[in-house]
Amino acid sequence: MARTVQQLFDLTGQVALVTGGSRGLGLQMAHALGEAGARIMLSSRKAEDLEVSVAELKSAGIDAQYIAADCAKEEDIRRLAEETVARMGPIDILINNAGASWGAPAEEHPIAAWDKVMNLNVRGYFILSQHVANLCMIPRQKGRIVNIASIAGLAGNPADMETIAYNTSKGAVVNFTRALAGEWGEHGITVNAICPGFFPTKMANGLIEKLGADKMAQGAPMRRLGDDEDLKGLTLLYASAAGKHITGQWLAVDGGVSAIIHG
Secondary structure, three states, X not given: OOOOHHHHOOOOOOEEEEEOOOOHHHHHHHHHHHHOOOEEEEEEOOHHHHHHHHHHHHHOOOOEEEEEOOOOOHHHHHHHHHHHHHHHOOOOXXXXXXXXXXXXXXHHOOHHHHHHHHXXXXXXXXXXXXXXXXXXXXXXXXXXXEEEOOHHHOOOOOOOOOEHHHHHHHHHHHHHHHHHHXXXXXXXXXXXXXXXXXXXXXXXXXXXXXXXXXXXXXXXXXXXXXXXXXXXXXXXXXXXXXXXXXXXXXXXEOOOHHHHHOO
């Protein structure tokens, strides 16, 4: 018998690991998963930020814990996966969201900054996905991986944006998602990507201030930036049984910006 819509979206009892989860988009996605019944493990580099975020989730009735880890470091990544399993049980849902950006003209972009962005935004996603899959998902023949890319990974930028490393890394995340989905579908693992547009987050605020929030909003068909609800629906679709036949896909959540610029 087919499940109801409520049953398909229900995550009760599942374990979700959310990186970059102490604020912004990561915390929004953690709320979405927790509100659907998942138990949440949040991770970011700073324990003090995580304490505040976990308290916020708990005040909303969500079962949440945290582990401070740097997802640019392989030893931290492996510790994060193993400690999550030890404390909460096998990981059902992995949200790869930890990320970094850097603004500089391409001809002056520091190599060390390029490496920093690539190590966190691409290498870190791969290592954590590999470790979680080997620990939990492949042995159990099921799992959901959601990679946070960006509309910046779908095309180039206007000259005044100057984020060559970030754009390159997010383009890599889109194809990493496709390639991983192709390999791991036989294990019952779905791998999908979300490509957010501009949201007022700590990472994006510098660029938003530079270009002007009102001007950026007017450049979107919906005439606004993203808010603290706009990623919830897609996150839950990708993470739940409702999305069990969706894999290797990306979807922009950007108020229509990519449709008119890249369409």
